[in-house]
Amino acid sequence: MNIKSRGVNGKKLNERVGFAIGTGRCGTHFIAKVIDLEPNIACVHERNPLNETFHRYCKWYGLPIDHEGFLQTKAFEIEQDLKNHSFSFESSAYLSLSIQELYTRFDAKFIFLVRSPEKVVNSYLRKGWYKQPIFRVDLSLPPSYQNGLEFRHFLGRIIPSSTKFQLWCRMSRVGKLAWYWNMLNAKVLEQFQTLPATHWRLEKLEELSYWRYQEVAQFLGFQTQVPQEKYEILAQRRPGAQTNVPTIESWTESEIAEFETEVAPMAKKLGYEYRISCLLS
Structure with missing residues (x-):
């Protein structure tokens, strides 16, 4: 049976479902707050963190799973949205590795939010990402639970494997987060290669004006x-904004070198300045 664009009871959901994804700290909370003001749109930010981060963990480490539990949970949530609204929208960085499954099942459209790498890195430094050491012996296997982390944080904070993990462990937290920014954005674009251009749109947070938001709404279908x-x-006054966030002025020379090396591929592709000397000038 063809279950594309269908919910729990086989109801058609096509052209009524959208998601915003990205690295996190890139505007997903902001866009959710804006769309939540739309009277006919059901909108939520990070609706079901355990369901979403478990799927993210399995996708990142290549664990063979049946996706139906993840998708049925999403289908039920979407159908609840559509009982009283014309469109269902979820904004969640946790779903950034689940694009193919969500598109195939729901014919979903995606807003890919990106933000300058130094801003994302500094924001995640403030949130405590990659602060604890990772204990691991067999680098070819996915890591087991690491003590001290909330379970959803353990699942969601992906790390490299094989020889890259050894190099990554020797990096500063700035370097580790720079790796994450580059890799996650690359993986999103890689998934989009299998989707029609009509179903995804890239938006830089720095350029997301009201005029651009109007275009986003039209792209989604309202x-x-x-x-x-x-x-x-x-x-x-963006939601989720933090105080006492580090700045690039406080980075050491080695942190700067790691950052520039790690983010260079995607920074160039996305059109972001990443050379700290230029950002400081």
Whole structure:
């Protein structure tokens, strides 16, 4: 049976489902807050972290699983949304490795949010990513649970394997996070190669103006009813914004070298300046 674009009871869901994905710290919370103001759109940020991070973990480490439990959970959530709304939208960085499955089942559209690498790295430094040592012996196998982490954080904070893991362990946290920014963005674009261009759109957080948001809404299939004044208020006070975030001025020479080496491929592809000397000038 063809189950593409169908929910729990076989109901058609095509052209009524969308997701925002990215590295995290890239505007997923912001876009969710904006779309939540749309009266006919059901919108949520990180709806089901355990379901989403478990699937992310399995996808990243190549674990052979049946995807149906993940998809049925999503289908039930989406059907609940569509009982009283015309469109279901979820914004979650956790879903950034689940693109193919979500597209195939729900004919979903994707907003790929990206943000300058130094901003993402510094924000994750503040949140404590990669702070604890990782204990691992067989580098060809996925890591087991690491003490001290919330389970969803363990599942969601992916790490490299094989010889890259050994190099990664010797890096500073700046270098480790730079690796993550580059690799996650690359994996998203890799997945998009199997999707039609009509179903994904890349947006830089730095350029996500009200005019661009109107285009995002049209891409998803609805006309925005959010006034520009409300959009600008959210843009000026973005949800999830942190205080005491580190800056590139505090990075050491070795941290700068690691950062520039790791982010260079995707920074060039996405059009971001990554040379710290240029960012400081």
